[in-house]
Every structure is written in structure tokens, then in C-alpha cells.
Amino acid sequence: MAAELKKYKMKLRDHGLKVTEKRMTMIELFLNEDRYLSAKEVQEQLHKTYPSLSYDTIYRNLYTLKEIEVLENTNFEGEMQFKISCSDHHHHHFICEECGNTKVIHYCPVDTWQNELDDVEITNHKVELYGLCAGCK
Amino acid sequence: MAAELKKYKMKLRDHGLKVTEKRMTMIELFLNEDRYLSAKEVQEQLHKTYPSLSYDTIYRNLYTLKEIEVLENTNFEGEMQFKISCSDHHHHHFICEECGNTKVIHYCPVDTWQNELDDVEITNHKVELYGLCAGCK
DNA sequence: TTACAAATCGTAATGATTACTTTATAATAA
DNA sequence: TTATTATAAAGTAATCATTACGATTTGTAA
Structure with missing residues (x-):
């Protein structure tokens, strides 16, 4: 596993959250795509690896990851979109x-x-x- | 009819749009409520006068009035909201x-x-x- | 390895928005 | 004023993002 992912594993643990395969794969996706992704785009990407991944899981994790500042979000083109949080100061x-x-x-x-x-x-x-x-x- | 409404009547005509009761009542509503209103709030308000007013009409007119700069809109609290356009310079x-x-x-x-x-x-x-x-x- | 809480699945429900066919109405010209 | 015509609205169904929830699975800590 890439060294960068360990940082995110620790961040999840620090917040009392479980490190699940789906969550880590989701974080990897956002690290690879440095832009805003909609829930649907996340579903389409992760469907390849997890054909049964439900929207419930996607939305819950998107907002969970936002809470712990792994992701940031914005309403763009009529839907909520998320991207990896890229900077630790106000921007x-x-x-x-x-x-x-x-x-x-x-x-x-x-x-x-x-x-x-x-x-x-x-x-x-x-x-x-x-x-x-x-x-x- | 208030003098202010005449300005809006002319604006509709200048753009080749018909001056309908529903449109004028909608504009009056926005003049009275100087804040962002959702389609649902517009429906609730105008339902009193026009019990059969459909969402098709509401959305079409909201976006028509936005096109001719009578209204401005923003995505607020997860839904598109509209308000009367309040100023003629950038703001x-x-x-x-x-x-x-x-x-x-x-x-x-x-x-x-x-x-x-x-x-x-x-x-x-x-x-x-x-x-x-x-x-x- | 077991037990338990957290996470996920599968699916249904909700709510905003859009689409579409029929009907009504405002604008225009005779 | 009336007839004509294109635009607007009604009535209703469909779509799309998002949320909800009971049943099942999985990560974690003892």
C-alpha cells in the first residue's frame, strides 16, 4: 500500500472509524482524480471493483470523509460533488x-x-x- | 396596478414574452419578499390565488424571468432559489x-x-x- | 476466536425538477 | 371586435439525486 494511504488509515482510526476496503478504495479514487466527483461518478468508478456497492454506502462515506476533512464538497452543476481536501489552510x-x-x-x-x-x-x-x-x- | 409593475410588463414585452396574470403575480410575490424563494415556496404562496398552478409553469417562468434578468438565482440549501434582481451593477x-x-x-x-x-x-x-x-x- | 458495534446491502421512499400532451389565453391583424 | 396563431398553462407522469431502513456482513478489540 502506498505510504500516502497510511495517513488516511490513521485519520480514520483517530476518529474512531473503521478502516474498510470500500472507504480506502474511495479515498484512492479521490487521490487519483484531483477534481470534484459526484456520487454517481463515484458509483460508476467503484462499481468495477464492488458491483454491489450501494448508494447508501457511497453517500454515508462521502459525508463521513467530509466530516473528518479528508474530502471537501460543493454544490456544482445541481448536485453535491466531492474532492480530496487539498490544503490545510483557508482556500x-x-x-x-x-x-x-x-x-x-x-x-x-x-x-x-x-x-x-x-x-x-x-x-x-x-x-x-x-x-x-x-x-x- | 403599481407603477413599478409597469416596468416589468414592458420588460416582458421587450423580450417578446406574453404578460400573463401568473407571471405578474409571481413578480409581485418576489417584490414583496425580498429574499431567495424556492419553487416550493412560490407554489405555496401562489396556490392561494391559483389553486391549479402547476410546477411546470412555476419552473418555466422562474427560468424565463431569470433569462430576462428580472430574477437572479442561486443554489441554496440543496435547491435552486430565486429572488428579485436588486441591482444593475455587479454584486x-x-x-x-x-x-x-x-x-x-x-x-x-x-x-x-x-x-x-x-x-x-x-x-x-x-x-x-x-x-x-x-x-x- | 468470539462478541459486538459499525458498516454495508438491497431495496424502497422521498423530494426536486423535467417532460409532454391537451387545453387555455394573450397578442396581432383584419 | 373578432378570428387567428403562437405562447403559456394545466394535468399528470417520468426522471434523477438523495435519503431511509431492516437484514446481513465485517472490522476491531478482548
């Missing part, structure tokens, strides 16, 4: 609408916005850029 | 997670982001702030 993403690949954006002016709207309390925010990546332009 | 929204009311945000650093990711072409972006408004804090 947002650019998503290529052609190929789906993502790039991390570091600049985030949430403080400026909090300042502009000083009578509200911002508890959460979403920033997402869409367009064409260098390769797809 | 984003703060949405109160308690009462649903929105505030316009004027600052948008899309140029800064384009600069940070200078090898991609940003064609679209989403910025949304969530939290508690002054009243709900």
Missing part, C-alpha cells in the same frame, strides 16, 4: 468547466466583506471561480 | 441563515483572482456570504 477553488480540474485560490477578502457589512455576523462563505484552465483555453 | 449577496433576508455586497475582487491565476480564464464566479443579520444576531 477556495477555481474549477475548469471543460475538464473539471481545479486550482487552489489563496486570496480571500472575507475580512473586507465583514468590514463592509459591519452590522451582520458572517459565519460562513462560498467563493468559487469557473472558467477555462490553461490547457482547455 | 453578490449576504444571506441570513436565520430569516433568509439578503444584503447586497459591493466589493468583489475578481480582478485580483484573475491576477493570481493568470494562466486561466475566469468566465464566471460565485461569491456568497452566510451568517446572521443585525436583527437575528
Whole structure:
């Protein structure tokens, strides 16, 4: 097993979760595909290895892995999509609408916005850029 | 009829669309509720006046009104929601997670982001702030 | 190896959204 | 004002993502 997977095994154990084949295969899939995947895409990919994998398992694990910050998610094109969590500091993403690949954006002016709207309390925010990546332009 | 509604009547005509009772009532609803409404909320409100109003009509008109920029929409809480288009210049929204009311945000650093990711072409972006408004804090 | 809680399966239910055929209505011209 | 026509709406069914749940299997710790 690749060294990187051990890190994820430990993360599951640290949270009192079981290390199951399905979960590890799911994590491997996300490591190989560094972009947002829908539940359906996950099902299609994992169906090859586990023909009986149910949506119940897929959705439960997607959200479990999100809880422990292995994955991050966003509502993209009308459905919830997930990708491997790529950075340990606050960031947002650019998503290529052609190929789906993502790039991390570091600049985030949430403080400026909090300042502009000083009578509200911002508890959460979403920033997402869409367009064409260098390769797809 | 309120003077404001005439503006919307003309906008429909300018786009070659018919001015129907249902459409005008829908626009009135959005003018009265200055926040994001789901298709279901629109159905519940308009059901009082039009008990037979179908979802087909609701969805078609929501997207028609969005096309001509009478409404704007966003995917919020897992469903597509619509609100009256409130400003004629580029802007984003703060949405109160308690009462649903929105505030316009004027600052948008899309140029800064384009600069940070200078090898991609940003064609679209989403910025949304969530939290508690002054009243709900 | 056993026992138990957690995870998965298989399948059904739900809820938002879309599709489609028939019917009604707004706009236009005579 | 009326007839004509294209657009809009009704009524209903289908689709698709997501959730739910009882029965079964599996990972883990003793």
C-alpha cells in the first residue's frame, strides 16, 4: 500500500472509524482524480471493483470523509460533488468547466466583506471561480 | 396596478414574452419578499390565488424571468432559489441563515483572482456570504 | 476466536425538477 | 371586435439525486 494511504488509515482510526476496503478504495479514487466527483461518478468508478456497492454506502462515506476533512464538497452543476481536501489552510477553488480540474485560490477578502457589512455576523462563505484552465483555453 | 409593475410588463414585452396574470403575480410575490424563494415556496404562496398552478409553469417562468434578468438565482440549501434582481451593477449577496433576508455586497475582487491565476480564464464566479443579520444576531 | 458495534446491502421512499400532451389565453391583424 | 396563431398553462407522469431502513456482513478489540 502506498505510504500516502497510511495517513488516511490513521485519520480514520483517530476518529474512531473503521478502516474498510470500500472507504480506502474511495479515498484512492479521490487521490487519483484531483477534481470534484459526484456520487454517481463515484458509483460508476467503484462499481468495477464492488458491483454491489450501494448508494447508501457511497453517500454515508462521502459525508463521513467530509466530516473528518479528508474530502471537501460543493454544490456544482445541481448536485453535491466531492474532492480530496487539498490544503490545510483557508482556500477556495477555481474549477475548469471543460475538464473539471481545479486550482487552489489563496486570496480571500472575507475580512473586507465583514468590514463592509459591519452590522451582520458572517459565519460562513462560498467563493468559487469557473472558467477555462490553461490547457482547455 | 403599481407603477413599478409597469416596468416589468414592458420588460416582458421587450423580450417578446406574453404578460400573463401568473407571471405578474409571481413578480409581485418576489417584490414583496425580498429574499431567495424556492419553487416550493412560490407554489405555496401562489396556490392561494391559483389553486391549479402547476410546477411546470412555476419552473418555466422562474427560468424565463431569470433569462430576462428580472430574477437572479442561486443554489441554496440543496435547491435552486430565486429572488428579485436588486441591482444593475455587479454584486453578490449576504444571506441570513436565520430569516433568509439578503444584503447586497459591493466589493468583489475578481480582478485580483484573475491576477493570481493568470494562466486561466475566469468566465464566471460565485461569491456568497452566510451568517446572521443585525436583527437575528 | 468470539462478541459486538459499525458498516454495508438491497431495496424502497422521498423530494426536486423535467417532460409532454391537451387545453387555455394573450397578442396581432383584419 | 373578432378570428387567428403562437405562447403559456394545466394535468399528470417520468426522471434523477438523495435519503431511509431492516437484514446481513465485517472490522476491531478482548
